[in-house]
Amino acid sequence: MLQFLKFVLATLVGLFLFFIVSFFILVGIGSALSSEDEVVIKDNSVLKLDLDRPIKEVGVENPFAELSLPFAGNDETIGLKDIREAITRAGKDDHIQGIYLKTQDPGAGWASLEEIRNELLEFKKSKKFIYTYGEYYSEKGYYLASLADKIYLNPAGLMEWNGLSAEYEFYKGTFDKLDIKPLIFRVGEFKSAVESFSRKDMSEASKQQSIELLDALYGNYIANVSKSRNIPASELRGLADSLAVTNPASAEKYKLVTHAGYYDELETAMKKELKVDTDEDIEFVGLSKYLKGKHPSEDGDFNKRVAVIVAEGEIVSGEGSDGTIGSDKFVKELKKIRENDKIKAVVLRINSPGGSALASDVMWREIQLTTKKKPVIASMSDVAASGGYYMAMGCDKIVAQPNTITGSIGIFAMLFNLENFLDNKLGITFDGVKTNPHADWPTLTREMTDFEKDKIQKSVNEGYANFTSKAAQGRKMSVEKLRSLASGRVWSGVEAKSNGLVDVLGGLDEAIKLAANAAKLKEGDYRVRFYPEKKNPLQEFVSKMAGNSEDQIMARQLGELAPHVKMYRKLLNMEGLQARMPFGLDIR
Template sequence: MLQFLKYVLATVVGIFLFSFLSLFLLIGIGSLFSSDDKVVINDNSVLKIDLNKPVQEVGVENPFSDFGGPFFNPKDVIGLKDIRAALTYAREDDNVKGVYLKVESPTAGWATLEEIRNELIEFKKSNKFVYTYGEYYSEKGYYLASVADKIYLNPAGAMEWNGLSAEYEFYKGTFDKLDIKPVVFRVGEFKSAIEMFSRKDMSEASKKQTAELLQAINGHFINNIATARKLSPTRLLDLADSLSIRNPTSALETKLVTHLGYQDEFETALRREIKLDDKKDISYVSIDKYLKADHKAQPGDFNNRIAVLVAEGEIVSGEGSEGVISSEKLVKELKKARENDKIKAVVLRINSPGGSSLASDVIWREVQLTAKKKPVIASMSDMAASGGYYIAMACDTIVAQPNTITGSIGIFALLFNVEDFMNNKLGVTFDRVKTNKHADWPTVTREMTEFEKDMFQKSVNEGYYTFTRKAAEGRNMPVERLRELAQGRVWSGVEAKANGLVDVLGGLDEAIQIAAKSAKLTEGDYRVRFYPEKINPFEDILGKLTGNSEEKVLAKHLGELAPYVKMYQQVMRMEGMQARLPYELKIQ
């Protein structure tokens, strides 16, 4: 009887959930196809760009966003593509008088910030204003805010100005306590991804490359802010070293901000700028809403397209899941682009720390085949390192931002010996019968012999030689010279260009222009199309409704432990041969 009641209850819950989902799907489909209402942009509007959220290459289109509610939050992720498009349209839109920028603490990489910052500078050339207000500015937030005409900081707020840092976590002590032995194979002095398992601190090689990378990114950051705020780089560095920006008053006195004021005072200044009566509300328009309005169609012949293929995330074999570069999916996109006669050139937009060396090689081959038929240009975003560099090196030209993180040309493999853990901690033991000496190799339940370890290392060496040989061919560089630059070493875009790993410093626009020129297309003769154009909205909404949004589930149930569980999942994906950035690199 109890079992019967359980089945009945499960059926009722299933029917209810199905009905609930069906209702919202119908509402969403109806809102998409039956509504004739068009978004109208009022005269004297201000484009409000809120970047206090994650920014990725392509955003998530949410057809239910107008309904509100916890499942239909339109602010989860914003696409760089959408930010750029909105600013481009707004430059020519007489109804948009300027931009209100909210950038207290954006969750984005440095090259993504560079793209947005450059787009804001272009926007200002239309003689329209950019104002920003914040209760707090992180250094990433201030990098964008620094281009504004007026920078407001809350009088009780704060500003971070103490330099950039990178901190890494090490798990050797944890594994020692658990009696788990990482078994590591690598090639490259700087290939330090495995140090988190084998050491309790950074090696000298890791410290060297991290320090030089930080200096390169910080130098670019400081020089650009110095130009924008008309201050000397030396002065800005001194302010950081002395911790002089202690409070909003000191930020004002040093001219890092232009005004101290509350939200209402900021909005009073906005009203004056657009000559709006104090009693009238400012007509703010969000990026999401603004892009739904009618804008001039993109010029150019639809039969002449430049395809921008977005490759963002960790590189994995097979079909993969959301948020990764799946070799199977990207290969399909490359094949379609290669076989579509309307696509005249391809820009491969890469934002990846790398991943599976096999998946990277599968993608590399498809890029190579495509490049034989039409121009293929690599555009590197925040990072295109290790496997991310691997999939770029068959492209005709590689374009990177000055603060892109790239290189890390090297291979490693990681296995875990859990025999002592299972025996000493859990009381589980293992025994086996084999037809041959190494029939159970590789295994995680016994110590490998020196012969077996040597064979594994030889496989890693072969992977490294393949990687560096193909990189040398792609760069038209002697393989000996390439291997001097490799060794798993990470470079900034500026350094990579200086040593020949990158051809051009610039962003996506520069890559598109190079692709057009290579395909013998002139301005106005072609259109740019992104693939995929949007993340599937219904899959995203269903995931949220059914609780399949993995990160949110982890955060809800595990709280502060969630990032560590996510790290564990990443570690499990690192088993086997990897072409991956040498650590979980976050520069703050």
């Protein structure tokens, strides 16, 4: 009896503590959500842009990051849209005197950085200052920092100035050890996505296109840094070749930074600029807080809209999930936009390496139907390659940044023969019966015949013919000319503009202007709306509780092994023909 009472008492105490903790969590949630109230921006403020975090097209605010709640985490994905909007507003806002930029190693692709950089250059026309400080600068971070009026680098810090590189991982050795035989079906010598599984190194064709891509991106990088720092491009290249910039002192010597100094020295310089007493604090305002402040109402007629539909991630069939482009979900969204008479034009904002060829074709068809009712302009972000280009080629015009990665027009399929792995490593064998000679085709548990393999290759060839003929139709060039640019080859935006795969070099703003002009909308006479709409903080909270932050959890738990596990899961999810660019292309 005494033991029973102990258990009852322990249960009651546990329930009591649970309700107390739940109460404080609900108070925290209420406090976070109440932060949606309008914020007053004080005079003589400085916009603080912390870009050292993941940056996507449309971000999601984490309202619980500062509450130290067990489920909240302190990560936050910020949106390129929000960054650009804040910089634009700050340039016209009399309360904002300058920008403090934190950009040591921003989590963004090169074209996204180009968009931010161009916005900052426009901000500088307001004659307001931009200061930046870092304990180190990666090449990506310095690309933004280089335009600042004052660039501080910690005296004990580091600076990366040695050029760009791209490294690929190869798994053939692993498969050999496991007795797994990859079966590759592709069209085009440059379709190198499959090489990670069939080779131990890069093919000559893959090296050729990778070097030319890097040279194009680096040329754009050097040209812009040269202009900002007033240092000849040849000198910048020489500093990288000789590894002359190895520490903050050498970075200051060669005028890549203005000061090898500490953060407090940056603050002192900023206070002097703001005419603030040394014992007073600087009035910093962060990105999310600034966007909640009172700003001039949006111009334009609500009944005349340009819709920007964001397509970001790998392309898959069905509804998809966060971080992917699901063809069913995309089709529903685009159909609603097409049938909405208030929307006069559409900009398709693409940031995708491709994926399912079937899903890409399904979306291409819906884009084509939309072009018959209203103008559709493609705006390429960091990457719009293979399946991403498949989407773009259905639009009326294509806009890309000079450092966008695009092209990769090609198709492949990949299967694995697991017979020896299952038998020799696990002791599992298979046997069965069938009504027809190929009833179990395609199969992973036996060697396919040459006839069966030829059938798959024929399907890949037909997919390639379909892709290239539609691309030629969209680009208004002969199939022969288009195929000379295809074969899976990857191009920079500059190269794609030169060879006709892209119409205009520019960012999202240029694409919106083109769409508005095509719809005969005058400047200031329309509004811009993004679709799908940004998640609100409560939705993000529910998503986190439902496990949608799986990649972040995996990264924390597995560390350096996380990318390999992620690659394995990608292979499991690949179905049918694939229109995607090389796996794991990370240019740094």
